[in-house]
Amino acid sequence: MKLPKSQIFLLVALLVAGGFSAFSGRIDPYILDVTLGVGIAITLASSLNLINGFTGQFSLGHAGFMAVGAYSSAMLTTTLGPKLGASAGVLQWVLFPASLLLGGLVAALAGLAVGAPSLRLKGDYLAIVTLGFGEIIKVILQNVDAVGGARGLVGIPDYTNLFWTFGVAAVTVYVVWALLNSTYGRGFLAVADDEVAAEAMGLNTTRYKITAFVVGSFFAGVAGGLYAHLKGYLNPGGFDFNKSIEIVVMVILGGMGRHVGVIVAAVLLAVLNETLRSFGDYRMILYSLLLILLMLTRPQGLFTWTPRKKSAA
Amino acid sequence: MTELLQQLINGLSLGAIYALIALGYTMVYGVLRFINFAHSDVFMVGAYIGFYLGPRLGAGTVWGGIATLAAAMAGSAVLGVVIEKLAYKPLRNRSNLTVLITAIGVSLFLQNAGQKILGANPRAFQFPVPGGGQQRLFPETQLHFRSLTISSNQVIVLAVSAVLLVALWWIVHRTRIGTAMRAMSFNATAASLVGINNDAVISFTFALGSALAGAGGVLYAMNYPSIDPLMGTLPGLKAFVAAVLGGIGNLPGAALGGMLIGLVETFVSGTRMSTYRDAIAFAILILILLFRPAGLLGKLRVEKV
Amino acid sequence: MLEVNQLQVNYGAITALHDVSLRVEKGSIVTLIGGNGAGKTTTLRAISGMVKPKSGQILYEGRDITGVPSHKLVGQGIAHSPEGRMVFANLTVRENLQMGAYLQRDKAVIAREEEFVFATFPRLKEREQQLAGTLSGGEQQMLAIGRALMSQPKCLLLDEPSLGIAPLLVKLIFEKIVELNRTRGLTILLVEQNANLALEISQYGYVLETGRILLADDAAKLRADPKVRDAYLGG
Amino acid sequence: EPIRIGEFSSLTGREAGLGQYTHMGVQMAVEEINAAGGVDGRPLLVLAEDTQSKAGEAATVVRKLITRDHVVAIVGEGASGRCLEGAPIAQRAGIPVVSPAATNPKVTEIGDCIFRVCFTDPFQGTVMAKFAHETLKVRRVGVLSDVASSYSLGLAGFFRQRCIVDGVELVGEQKFSGGDKDYRAQLTALKAARPDALFVPAYYGDAGLILLQARQLGLTVPVLGGDGFEAPELVQIAGAAADGAFFPVHFSTSDTSPRSRSFIARYTQRWNKAPTGVSALGYDALNLIADAIRRGKSAEPKAIRTALAGTTGFEGITGRIAMDSERNARKPASIVRVEGGQFRFLQSVAP
């Protein structure tokens, strides 16, 4: 059977990730850490792009979904891992993906719970509700002793590697891309453009919005799982409003609803963050100035040469 | 009973400050349809202006206090206008999400430059007494009614907030520039077609909103005399929430939202549920929005198809 | 009164006007006709400062007003009733009209103009307190014209004033345009699809196609021109 | 060829105060050591990284310090949360970490490479409860702690445990969230419970306002705190309302020992302001590492670790330090009382 181009892309991406992963032992752990961070950022930004960029909703709670995924996934590996008595390799290749899946599912569930009632809200009202949800999650995590409360969850095994990170990133990008590039998927864009007209064309706008929310949260949750097993430690404070804003910045800087632009923005911001480290406490000052400058010089998003909405699938 | 009353007073004085900041958010939003993230940092700068100018303006006396307050408002207004001109104006015809990012950039800049220039440590918002010792912005006394305690500062906060709110309402609803602001909020192109200078209106809006933030900063610092470059973020976030809760773009709504958030926080704080305070505040907010999708006093924009 | 010289306007990569020149004499009515996408709206937008021309020159009463922003032109006496109406949806009909007189400080004058608009469009009087956004399409069109009149312009740009207006009222509106032109000496640049009617009341006409002036002549001659009849007047 | 030592602390962000004071102590220690000819003839080079007071940064910067900068030991992160994030990575790489001020017991439980020069939460929580009970004769006590801070919750927990043992009644417990600024609601509720004393484990920024507002509300009972109270800003913010507060310090500026006096003088000279407890702890942490290198006669991480574990009588500014088997510094604490804006030494308490 002839595989279409898009699926070949996905396969190749997965293979490349797997290939590199085999050498990860030889990669400088710091570079690896940053690279994995970039991969997670791509997943976060692409998944939020589905909600904020393509479907035109305004979520400010992506870090909340990420937290849900991170904690669920970490709880599974930290509680079940030691009991299984399996080798680290088995745990990394079997238990860990299961835990990522769990993180994604729990986050998707949360996405459904938040999305279903609140999607009739528009614009900033939706933003506030999602922001509120993120904060509620944070407060609850701070208060639950079983997950470490304010002290944080310690002792999470470091399973996150190149394969899982970039595999997930590739799958996310593929899913978002594939969802949109179909006649069905143009509906997301239509909802973003004009809800009244979309309804009149027979599109169930609520259904589209919920789908975007659930899929977006799912991948945010998976990204959370990766993050947990990269850092080895979780603290509720790490999933606050500022984290959500960070992801929103990637999406907007990338040009809202552009696949490649958002990926590049995610990479750029992560790399910028690291390169500026050498400037010590001027780092954030420079970072903020660069952010303003980027926006002023490329207001249409960094990478406008990527066609936004091609008619060809 | 007295505890309830005491909490009510505490909640109102906290809410009044949220209301002041929320008014600035709401005004800018009303005209430009975007959330000015840097607003909460203008609030911080306002407090620092008060901190540095206070001793020169005779802080500690009633008139000195008023002069300090006015200076902070003026300084913040200038800052607000400068930010608008440099960072937002070049993006005038772009989507408001684009502007949102520069606003976040400006916010980060003010916070971090603030930490570098003003120092990261909290400072005490107090002023030296000529003979030695420290004093507050306004002469302070505690008023006692039975076991109820009200600080004169709390009274000042409430009074100043009320005066500013009324003044603002008057400007927006009773003056020409106010009318222009409202017209712009509905349709900027049409507004320029009837002779409204959009840039002037926007500058004015920023000046006004930032002045309120500056006043809020000084009053906040007076009531909680510990200031630091990140002091704006939390009250800023809450004020933003208050503005939306009241119905973003709606002035009385912002005031009401601010008061409500202040009261909810205070009452929850005083109970066993205090650890869940923010969660409860947000849960209430979400519930209210689900039943009133345009906020408490907001009207859904009519859209005839 | 109004003179446009070799105007070019771009929207991004698209050139909407290539080389448009036209003149509107003081106190005259001039009509601009052309097919969809010809650039009629763009021409009006450029004159009233809503879009910045790439090149070319616009003179108003001898002054160069190229690139001057809309709000300044209102003060100089140019009013524009735009395509798409652009009423202030959340203000009432009355407030919309008063916004139209934003630069006018004399209350008596405002009241007089308001009377005039209400007399012209009694329907608006009936709907005085209704939010403009909930008006019917035709009612909004009346409001847009009325609002433009409120600034007491010397030169009025009308973009398809008859669009969405019932037949009886179309006649009425054209009568009023003539009346304004006669009694107040108002100069009018009219864009109309109802070309027959428009040319009937105009002294001069221009035909615009794909961003270029195709024909320019006395209105009566244009109406008689068989090519124009075929293409724009419906035979 | 300098000996490379890493440092990670919160130089910017919400807890920049803590990080910067620590960093100044570390910086001064290095300058002094190098001025005196270094360690065994080799100068020290400190590579400082900022965690921005943010979760997620510590893990990255510790990896960077280890693999990029090839540090042999790390001074790091006074905040317990971020220490818990960064330290496991150093543990895995076998690089010893000395935390200046992370008091959470979990920190040194990470593994045998993790040390600290400060006392722990159980220690100070217990000490303050004992002090309240025995010295102040408190029978009814109220607690106000910071829900977002593991430090604060930890102290409150150990304080509570000890109170139960001593039979002191806990009449009210309230929570706030760091940076709140308005604590009147909690204080009003606590006042209604009529305690004899309040225990407020909080950092000075919050604590100053809490003291101020408590007095404004007419709540005049003694307030007890943790080491987080110690900073000149406490008194600046609270003014006279700070008088009568009690808290334990690692190091007291009113300490009159020649060693302390000299440290204060040198520090003030160098930085133009007085040191705080964490400055002294940062200073001690670095000196302890230098001392371990000298004693182990090697700048290899393994040797440093072994030498650190064997520390018995290190004379620090914050007292004589001995490492116990849990790698916690065993050393006395002093309790001070605020009087007229000064921290007055009251008594010394041993573990």
Add this chain to the structure above:
Amino acid sequence: MASLLQLENVTIRFGGLTAVSSVSATVQEGELVGLIGPNGAGKTTVFNMVTGVYQPTEGSIAFAGQPTAGLKPFEITERGIARTFQNIRLFPSLSVFDNVRVAFHLHLKHDSVHSLTRGPKFHREEIELRERTRELLAIFNLERVQDEPSKSLSYGDQRRLEIIRALATRPKLLLLDEPAAGMNPAEKLELMKLIQFIRDKFQLAILLVEHDMKVVMGICQRIHVLEYGRKIAEGTPAEIRANPAVIAAYLG
């Protein structure tokens, strides 16, 4: 046989204002019916009630024999009513092509899952849809701008695109709200032909709101006239043209 669309005593009030008052009307299958009346008579409001944007305050609406009360707009579209808007509502940032393609969505055999798996069936359907989209665009000669975002079209072309988009939902009843607005007489003539062509080719009924009497009288089989929300007349174009009430209120 029951009518395709049946309005019975339909009334709607906005606050104190009765915008449509006890209107009854029908449209038969395959019929081309006009709805005319002065500005603000309630024509667009009738469209809004038929398509579920507003719910009538009183009275009932039935489509193909089924009451439509309580249905959401998209559910009504699913049953076979499509519309255009008086104030054009395209998807401004989508390309002309995608504006039409989205509207095919109702008759898709594939959904989100197929978009992901992208099997051969999915591709076949997509190719077919693309063909059909092009056919539709060709009706109005819009293939030349198919990759432009729809917001950059001129007013007249936007109107045409809206009609095509509505057709893509494959309606049994098409509601057109002032389709000829903004077109010159020559273009209007062309539009009239096209409307009739569409009706015949797609076998649908059309309800047309239009102020241009040439258009209405030229193509409608039957005309309803509203004034101040009430129906004042109904009949063939000839009857309407001669109706004194209509002349007084509307035609002049």
